[in-house]
Amino acid sequence: MIHSMTGFGRAEADQQGSSIQVEIRSVNQRHLDLYLRLPESLNSLEAKIREQVKQTLARGKVDIGIRLGTATNSESALTINQRKLDSVLALLQAVAQQAGDTLAKANALEVLQWDGVLEKQSIGIEQIEPAVLGCLAEALGQLIESRQREGESLATTLQDRVNDIRAQIERINSTYPAARESYHTRLRQKLEDTAISVDEQRLAQELVIFAQKSDLEEELDRLGVHLDEMLRILSQGGPCGRKLDFLMQELNREANTIASKSIHTDITQAAVEIKVLIEQMREQIQNIE
Template sequence: MAEIYSMTAFARESASVSGGELIAEVRTVNHRYLDCSFKLPEALRNAETRLRDRAAARLSRGKLDCQFRFQAGGAQAATLEIDRARLQQVLGATTELRALLPDAQAVNPLELLQFPGVCATAEIDETALLQGATALFEAALTSLLENRAREGAKMAAVIRERLTQVEAATLATRQLVPALRERQRARLQARLAELQVEIDPGRLEQELVYLAQKADVDEELDRLQAHIGEVQRTLDKGGPCGRRLDFLMQELNREANTLSSKSIASSSTHNAVELKVLIEQMREQVQNIE
C-alpha cells in the first residue's frame, strides 16, 4: 500500500562545512500547487535555482519555506581583521557630519565595526559551501518527507474510519427504503379513507408511482457506494492524491444533499445529516493531503 503524504511538516538539519556550520530549516503547509520560498545567505544566492529543482523533484504540492543559516566557527570566527583604510574613510565621513550636525550623538564603535567593509572576513569556499548546502537540503527534504508520511498515515486512518461509517449509514438508508415506501403508500390510503374520497384504483396507483419516483433514492445510494469504493482505491494507491480525494468529497456531499432533500421520514433525514457530517470531517483531512 503506497504512502499518503500530508502537506504540513517541519524539518531541521545541520552540517559542518568549511569555515563553520550550515543549518537548513524547511517547513511546508497546504497549498493548491508547489510554491517554494528560500531565504539564503549571500554566499548561497546562486544556489536557489538548484535547490528549487531539488524540491520540485521530491514534492508535488505545498507551500515550502526554506531558510539557510551559516554560522562561522573555528579560526574564521575567532579572527577579526579591521580594514583600517576603510575605517578612516568612515571616520572622515562622520567628522563631516558632526560639523553639519553638532547636536548629533557620538558614533558607537560597535556600529562602526558593522559598517560594510570595515571588518574584513575570511574568504569562503563557495563551491564547497554550495555542495554542502545541496546535500544538506536533500537531507532536510528526506526528513520532511518522513514527517509528512507519518502525518499522512494518521489522516488516512481518520478518513478510512469515517468512510466505514459513511458506508454503514448508506447501507442503513438502503434498508429503510422498502419500509418507507410501504409507509408512504399506507399513509396516502389512510388519508383518502379519512376524507371519505373515492378514487379510481388506476389513478391511485399512478399517484403512488409518482410519489415513489419523487422519493426514489436508489440512484443516489448506488452513486454513494461507487464513490466510497473510489475513495478506498485512491487511498490504497497513495501518492499525490489530494486533488482526487477532494473531488470525491464533493461528489459524496452532492449525493448526501440529494438524499436529504428527498427524505420522507425522520430516520432517513437523520442518516442524511450523519452522512454530511462524516463527509465534512473527511474533507477537512483531505484538504491537507498532497
C-alpha cells in the same frame, strides 16, 4: 503512501570552517509555493535549491531557511592578509628608523590587532555548494518522513469516515422499504378519511410515480461507487489531495439528493449525518498532498 502537507525538517553540517543550518517547514497550500531565506553569499544557489525542492514535493507552502556561520571546532576560520601585514610592517620599520630607541617595539599581537591584518577566511561558493545541497537533501528527507507520518494518520481517519458513511447507507437501505410502505398506507387512509372516491387504477399510477421520485437506489449506488474509488485512491498513494477533494463534491451532491427525496425522519437524519461526515473528510483532505 499518503503524505500530509504539514511537516518539519532540520539538518546541520560543517564545511571548511563554516557551519550550515537548514530548516524547512511546510503547511497546506493548493499549489507548491516556495519561500527561501538565504544569506547573500548563497544567492547564486537559489535556482538549484528550488529545483531540488520541486523534484521532491508536489504541493504545500514551503518555507526554507539556510544559515551560514563559523564552525565551533574550526581551526582555520581566520587568515592573515599578507598584503596588509607587509604594509603595516613597512610602516613600523619606517617609524623605528626615524624614532630610534625612543619608542617601544610593537609585538606580534599588536600587529595582528591592526585593522585588516587578521581576517576571516573566505570560502568560495564552489567549495561549500555540495555541503549546502547535501544539508538541504537531509532536511527534505526529514520533512518527507514527517509529512508521511501525518499522512498515514489522515488516511486512517478518512477510512474510518468511509466506514461511518457506509453504516448510514445501510441505515437508509433498511429504513426505506418500510418507510415507502408506511407512506402508501397513510395516503390511502387519508383518502378514506375524507370520503373521497378512490380510483384504484389512478391511485396505483400515482404511487408508482411517487415511488420513482422517492427511490434512492441510484443515489445510494453512486455513493458506494464514490467511496470505493476513495479507498482505491488512498491505497494507491502519491499526491492525491485534488482527486479526493473532487470526490467530496460528488459525495455531497448525492447526500443532498437523498435528503431532498427523504420520506422518513430516519432517512433525513442519515442524510444529514452523511453530510457531516463528508465535511469532516473535506477538512482533512485539505491537508493531503
